[in-house]
Every structure is written in C-alpha cells, then in structure tokens.
Amino acid sequence: MQNLTSQILGYAEQMPEGSPLSAKSLLHLGNRAAVDQALSRLTERGELIRAGRGIYMRPVKSRFGSRPPTVEQAVEAVAQQRGEIIVSSGAAAANALGLTTQVPVRSVYLTSGRSRTMNLGKQSVELKHVPRWQLALADRPAGVAVRALAWLGPEKAEEALSRIKRKLPPAEFGELVAAAPQFPTWLARSVGRAAHG
Numbered sequence: 001m002q003n004l005t006s007q008i009l010g011y012a013e014q015m016p017e018g019s020p021l022s023a024k025s026l027l028h029l030g031n032r033a034a035v036d037q038a039l040s041r042l043t044e045r046g047e048l049i050r051a052g053r054g055i056y057m058r059p060v061k062s063r064f065g066s067r068p069p070t071v072e073q074a075v076e077a078v079a080q081q082r083g084e085i086i087v088s089s090g091a092a093a094a095n096a097l098g099l100t101t102q103v104p105v106r107s108v109y110l111t112s113g114r115s116r117t118m119n120l121g122k123q124s125v126e127l128k129h130v131p132r133w134q135l136a137l138a139d140r141p142a143g144v145a146v147r148a149l150a151w152l153g154p155e156k157a158e159e160a161l162s163r164i165k166r167k168l169p170p171a172e173f174g175e176l177v178a179a180a181p182q183f184p185t186w187l188a189r190s191v192g193r194a195a196h197g
Contacts, residue, residue, distance in 0.1 A: 004030045005038040009047055012058050018069040020077030023054045052078045052118050068121035071107050075118075075125065084113040085135045086127065090151020093144045097167060099152065099160050110134055110147065133182045141168055142175040146183070154186040161194035 007029050012021050026035045039056055042048040046066070048056040051074045059066040068074070079086040089108040094100045107125040115129045134150050137143030145164045149157050165173055173195075180191040 004034055005041055008035070008038050009042060012042075012048065012056075015058070017060055018057060018073035018077070020051065020081050021048070021056045021058070022081050023056075049120060051120060052081070052116075055081050068123065071120065071123065071125050074120050075109050075127075078118065078127075079111075082113055084111050085138055086111045086113075087135060087138055087143065087147065089128070090134075090147040090149075094148035094151050094160075096144055097148050097164060099148055099163060133184065136179050136182055137175060140175060141172045142179065145172075145176055146179070146187075149187055149190070154190075157187060157190040158193065161190055162197070165194055 008021075008026055011026065011029070015021065023032065023035050023039055026039075029035065030038070039048065039050075043050050043056065046059065049059055049068050051057050051069075055078055057069045057074060057077060060069055069077075075086050078084065086109050088096070089104060089110055091100070091102060091104045091108070095103060107123065109125065109127050110130045111127045112132065112135055113127065113129065116127050118125045118127060130150075134147055135143075136146055145168060148164070149160060152160050164176075168176070177191055177195045180188045180195075183191065
C-alpha cells in the first residue's frame with residue numbers, strides 16, 4: 001500500500017504545479033478503493049489538497065513553505081475535470097467592469113454544475129448553479145458584462161449598459177447583442193435598447 005502512495009506522489013510531482021489529479025486518472029496504478037485510500041493518506045499528510053470530490057491538487061511549494069493552489073487554479077481544475085463551465089460571480093464581474101466599488105468578500109463562482117462548497121486549505125469557495133444564460137459567452141468580456149448585468153438586476157441594467165457600451169470594444173458589445181435572445185426578457189429588452197440607443 002505504501003508503494004501505491006509513493007507511486008501516486010511521484011505521478012503528481014511530474015505534473016505542472018496546480019494541475020488537477022483525479023482518482024479516475026490513477027486507476028492504472030491500482031484499484032479504486034486502494035487509490036482512494038492512498039489519496040486520503042496523502043491529503044492527511046498535506047502532500048495533496050482535496051479540491052473537490054475525487055479531485056486533488058499538489059500544494060504549491062515555495063521558499064516560504066507550501067500553500068494551497070490559487071482559487072483560480074482550483075476552480076479551473078474542477079471545471080476541466082467535471083466538464084463544467086465555471087465563471088466569476090456577477091459581483092466580481094460588476095467590480096471588474098467598474099460598475100460597482102463593492103469588492104466581493106467571499107469567493108463565489110457560478111457553475112453549470114451543481115451548487116457546492118470547495119475547501120482549499122482554510123479558504124472556502126462557493127460554486128453556485130445558475131441558469132445557462134448567465135454562463136453565456138463564458139470568460140469573454142461580453143460574458144463578464146452578462147454576469148454583471150444579471151447581478152445588478154432590471155432596475156440598474158439600463159444605466160449599466162450605457163457604461164458597458166462605452167467600455168467594451170464594438171465587436172465585444174456586438175457579441176452581447178447577438179446573445180440577447182437567450183437572456184430573460186428584461187435583459188434582452190435592455191440590451192436591444194442599448195444597441196439602438
């Protein structure tokens with residue numbers, strides 16, 4: 001059993017820092033129960049960090065010691081492993097676009113998967129399931145605008161859209177307008193008005 005643990009650790013150390021490691025990807029080393037046990041032992045020893053169910057990552061080692069991978073790395077790893085779309089929250093999007101000065105205190109990401117909480121060391125990250133339209137255009141600037149508008153809501157959308165139109169390059173704003181049919185009525189109307197205004 002110790003041999004399997006060191007094999008898994010050796011395998012993990014060959015991967016780039018912050019790369020996800022799934023229990024399924026290690027089945028060539030042993031059966032599922034043995035792999036799960038070895039991963040559990042490596043997690044207890046601090047050699048690996050559990051990023052989600054069946055997803056592990058190596059801690060980032062530096063001259064100051066080791067730390068968990070960044071939230072972005074972990075979220076990207078989960079998205080990759082699970083085939084989900086995971087993007088920053090509407091509050092973070094609104095802040096990035098300068099539509100609000102509020103800085104999100106909690107790490108919240110929106111996902112096409114189920115809602116859940118990931119724990120990375122002492123930090124917890126909330127993954128919130130949202131309707132597909134909020135994930136439209138994913139990480140493109142127009143997608144950031146969609147999430148910001150969803151977070152701001154119908155009352156503030158019109159004003160925000162005029163600012164977004166000035167900020168986004170015309171091609172990106174065009175993507176937002178092209179995606180409007182999949183948005184809720186209030187947002188599609190606002191985007192339509194901004195496009196012709």
